[in-house]
Amino acid sequence: MLRLAVKESNALRPIVNSVGFRGFHASAPREATLKELEIRLKSIRNIEKITKTIKTVAQTKLNRAQRSMDLAKKYQTVSNEFFDEAGTQAPKDGKTLLIACSSDKGLCGGIHSSISRLIRKELVDPNVEQNTSICVLGEKVRSQLHRYYPGSLYLTFAHIGGASPSYEEALQVSSNILENANEFDRIVIVYNRFASAVSFETVMKNLYTRQSIAESPNLFAYEASSEVHQPLMEYAFTNAIFAAMAEAHCSEMSSRRNAMENASKSAGEMINKFSTIYNRQRQASITNELIDIVTGANALG
Amino acid sequence: MAFAWKKNFSYSKYASVCSQTVRQALKPEIRSDLKGSNNVEFVYAKWKNGNQEPAQTYRSADAEQQK
Numbered sequence: 001m002l003r004l005a006v007k008e009s010n011a012l013r014p015i016v017n018s019v020g021f022r023g024f025h026a027s028a029p030r031e032a033t034l035k036e037l038e039i040r041l042k043s044i045r046n047i048e049k050i051t052k053t054i055k056t057v058a059q060t061k062l063n064r065a066q067r068s069m070d071l072a073k074k075y076q077t078v079s080n081e082f083f084d085e086a087g088t089q090a091p092k093d094g095k096t097l098l099i100a101c102s103s104d105k106g107l108c109g110g111i112h113s114s115i116s117r118l119i120r121k122e123l124v125d126p127n128v129e130q131n132t133s134i135c136v137l138g139e140k141v142r143s144q145l146h147r148y149y150p151g152s153l154y155l156t157f158a159h160i161g162g163a164s165p166s167y168e169e170a171l172q173v174s175s176n177i178l179e180n181a182n183e184f185d186r187i188v189i190v191y192n193r194f195a196s197a198v199s200f201e202t203v204m205k206n207l208y209t210r211q212s213i214a215e216s217p218n219l220f221a222y223e224a225s226s227e228v229h230q231p232l233m234e235y236a237f238t239n240a241i242f243a244a245m246a247e248a249h250c251s252e253m254s255s256r257r258n259a260m261e262n263a264s265k266s267a268g269e270m271i272n273k274f275s276t277i278y279n280r281q282r283q284a285s286i287t288n289e290l291i292d293i294v295t296g297a298n299a300l301g
Numbered sequence: 302m303a304f305a306w307k308k309n310f311s312y313s314k315y316a317s318v319c320s321q322t323v324r325q326a327l328k329p330e331i332r333s334d335l336k337g338s339n340n341v342e343f344v345y346a347k348w349k350n351g352n353q354e355p356a357q358t359y360r361s362a363d364a365e366q367q368k
Contacts, residue, residue: 153351158344166341230312
């Protein structure tokens with residue numbers, strides 16, 4: 001009956017297969033000893049503790065990040081005011097610069113992979129791929145995109161996305177990106193929009209270039225010379241990057257929190273399962289010893 | 302002489318330089334009230350044909366001081 005219980009728990013298979021090579025087992029796999037079970041139980045308990053800590057940290061950061069995100073979005077509304085009044089249209093095609101906003105850290109669910117999936121979907125058409133350069137904020141997305149489109153990478157940033165972005169950071173990132181941005185007809189930001197505390201949505205946002213500002217239908221309403229267009233575009237670009245980075249950071253915190261909560265829950269279930277098996281095994285070995293003692297006593301007299 | 306800086310660098314760089322200068326010009330008592338989020342530090346690298354050129358670090362002037 002114990003053998004049956006052991007076979008039921010597939011989780012114990014790794015203990016048995018830790019020999020290191022895939023052999024052809026002619027005999028049934030051996031049962032896990034009490035010691036091995038204890039070690040495994042202890043390691044799962046540690047994992048549960050770690051994931052719970054990561055979850056609480058992510059929860060605190062999420063609260064702070066949500067406040068920063070609401071403040072950052074106000075910058076965006078400031079620039080959008082002009083674009084709404086002037087009727088500017090963002091360009092839809094031409095030489096494109098894709099900016100992926102993410103971060104360096106993992107253990108956050110599907111944040112990074114959903115961004116690279118959206119970019120890969122966009123670049124499936126080889127004509128589009130020729131015309132596109134990718135700028136990446138964050139190591140995780142960079143390594144994923146490097147596997148698929150190494151030739152399209154243009155500029156990558158690291159050590160970024162660890163905390164909610166400051167405007168200073170957005171200014172520096174945007175000035176680095178804009179050094180060579182005049183050769184692009186169309187600029188797009190890809191980031192994770194914070195939909196709710198349990199979900200995020202990866203979106204692409206078309207930004208306004210200097211050309212599109214100059215071609216705005218209602219531009220005559222503003223008495224400004226044409227030399228304002230370039231700084232205005234750069235200012236709006238910085239605001240857009242700031243808002244996107246803030247929102248991406250917030251989505252990442254909430255996704256990490258959810259992922260770690262699921263991990264703790266699974267670890268808790270595994271602990272229950274293993275505790276039962278451990279206790280059963282312990283009782284069985286005690287019973288065996290008792291049987292030996294009683295048999296021995298009977299044999300003597 | 303409006304936009305004298307326009308020939309040499311972008312508006313973002315101009316705004317960044319101005320704000321860092323102002324922050325550094327503050328008296329020490331007031332500067333300690335500032336939040337440290339303005340110490341920006343990151344690493345960036347340009348890519349050419351799938352090869353990464355050597356990475357360069359950017360550290361804002363406030364971060365330099367803090368170190």
